[in-house]
Amino acid sequence: MTINDGLLVMTKTVLEVDNLSVEFPARRGLVKAVRNVSFQLYEGEALALIGESGSGKTTLGLSLVRLLPKTARIREGRILYRKDGEEQDVLLLSREGLRAFRWRECAMVFQGAQNAFNPVLRIEDQFIDTARAHGIRDKDKVRAEARELLRRVHLDPDRVLKSFPHELSGGMRQRVLIALGLLLKPQIVILDEPTTALDILTQRSVIEVLRSVRDEFKFSLIFISHDLSLAAELADRVATVYAGKIVEIGNVFDIFEKPRHPYTQGLTQTVPTVTGELRELISIPGSPPDLIEPPKGCAFNPRCPYASERCRQEQPPLEEVGDGQFAACWNWREITERKPL
């Protein structure tokens, strides 16, 4: 596969999600949280999954490391993980296989996890515990590695290692988590809302840290966020998630500058920027759909200014609309520029 970042580069796929569907039983019926999602994650890239609350982006992230709640059902699909020429389906892994996969191959930092440290363990012991759970018993080695990683996330190891979680600020804890995620040198890191609920200057330091550790450790990053500016800041590619489906995916510049799905277009027009002139903001009418009975045809059709009869009947497939850019919209050809109010 190729991605376009100025020149064509041959890239390896480290993760391939193929036709994944996840459902939750509820009293009224099945909640279709993830519906036939397929995408690839390339080596070393940062992929942002953006969408509103309830769009299924977190469920999608959790299913990649099989940490879905017990009630969830994976109805169909494959999650293929590739390393050193070998391929395994994460959905078919045994308990032991899964244990080896998580954290060693793929680390996930959950939303609000900065508040989920064990409160009675010093940061040092959080590192040692994590390593021991994955079979590494050499404490001195873990300590040395932790010191190194903490320095990389711009923290003072002398102070932080001896601290309890409550002694650190939210931003510091988030950076500790990033360091902890990198402890076993995973090939993939998944971050769910990594900067949500952090203050602006703290957010900035987390962003800069993520940028520098990515440069250094070359892992592939999936981050889930409702914050478009974070995607604009960090992502190589962006996938827009709506009603459990990826409705558009492509290079970050294309997604922001020439979105071809009306929902992506809507999202990028709803976010105010601080610098630059006061441009007109356009809101997306209506509210997100019911995932038990998603609208017939394209799930976005009731809110879409371009909806035609076909959109109300048939579900559009992801179609190549540009170089490495795919959109699921029957009318993508008409969505060439920002629609005036």
Added chain:
Amino acid sequence: MSTPIIELAGVSRTFEQRRKIVKAVDNVSFSVNEGDVICLVGESGCGKTTTGKMVSGLLRPSSGEVRYRGKDIWKMNKEEFREYRLAVQLIHQDPYASLNPAHTIYRILSAPLIHHKLVQDENHARERVRELMRTVEISPPDDFFDKYPHQLSGGQRQRISVARALTVNPSVIVADEAVSMVDVSIRISLLAMLTKLMRDLGVTFIFITHDLAVAKYFAWEGRIAVMYLGRMVELSRTPELINNPQHPYTNALLSAIPEADPRLTRTKERIQLRSPDVPSLLNLPPGCTFHTRCPLYEEGLCDVHVPQLQELEPGVDVACHVAARRHGISLVGETSNR
């Protein structure tokens, strides 16, 4: 000039925590004229919510005065205070927590009308509730009368909170992070609705937010006040503050904000702070509280003297020694400035 509708004069508020004194708001002064809009902006712990609560009379200042139409609200008689409390309404951040889950939407909106005798009878109440719901763009109103808050989306709930604040025809609305909890696609329509209210009803707005981009859009024709660790560091007309920030903290905030535009955000000039860590409110640095992080820090000046908010240009008030000096103004008194 007419009397400002809201005026804070040297207002401070301290809290006691384990016998230590936390200065949440320190000597804040500003005034708002009728029909104006002001946004209080800052990071968590800067005192913006505490300030909002003091404006709406929910918290009593430890020192200083909060005045409504020129009168200190804590020296008002019962009748005056009642009138003030009706005139100044607060919209809370969390639409999930601020509506009684056991009451229907109709009951939530009609209760204040009936309590304050703003309607004559049941029919009149219904008519007024309908009207309010149309004002906040919830339609058709009758479909929502018997619904409970949990049956509404976050955006709809926040609209109901706004409608409830409007029941008593307030002159001032204090909106504390009123659009922060809802999704991006809903946020803009809420903001547009509030902007329309401000214009159509002439309501004075004190809008509290951590998001400078939201403040820019809401208060383009008004002012933004930036707070840091309990003090107001800059209070300027919005276009000036956004395009030409004078205080180094305002400047740092603006440069740090990630923008939803990849080209813009990746080429933006970033200001490096001397330290990423916010000092504790329990142990504030002497002098200017920003000096530990400030790139313009000057020893012997910034860590000694507390800078007061001073008008540097018309409509641009800044509390910074270095910025003031650039304008040929000294914020240090004659005696201490040898």
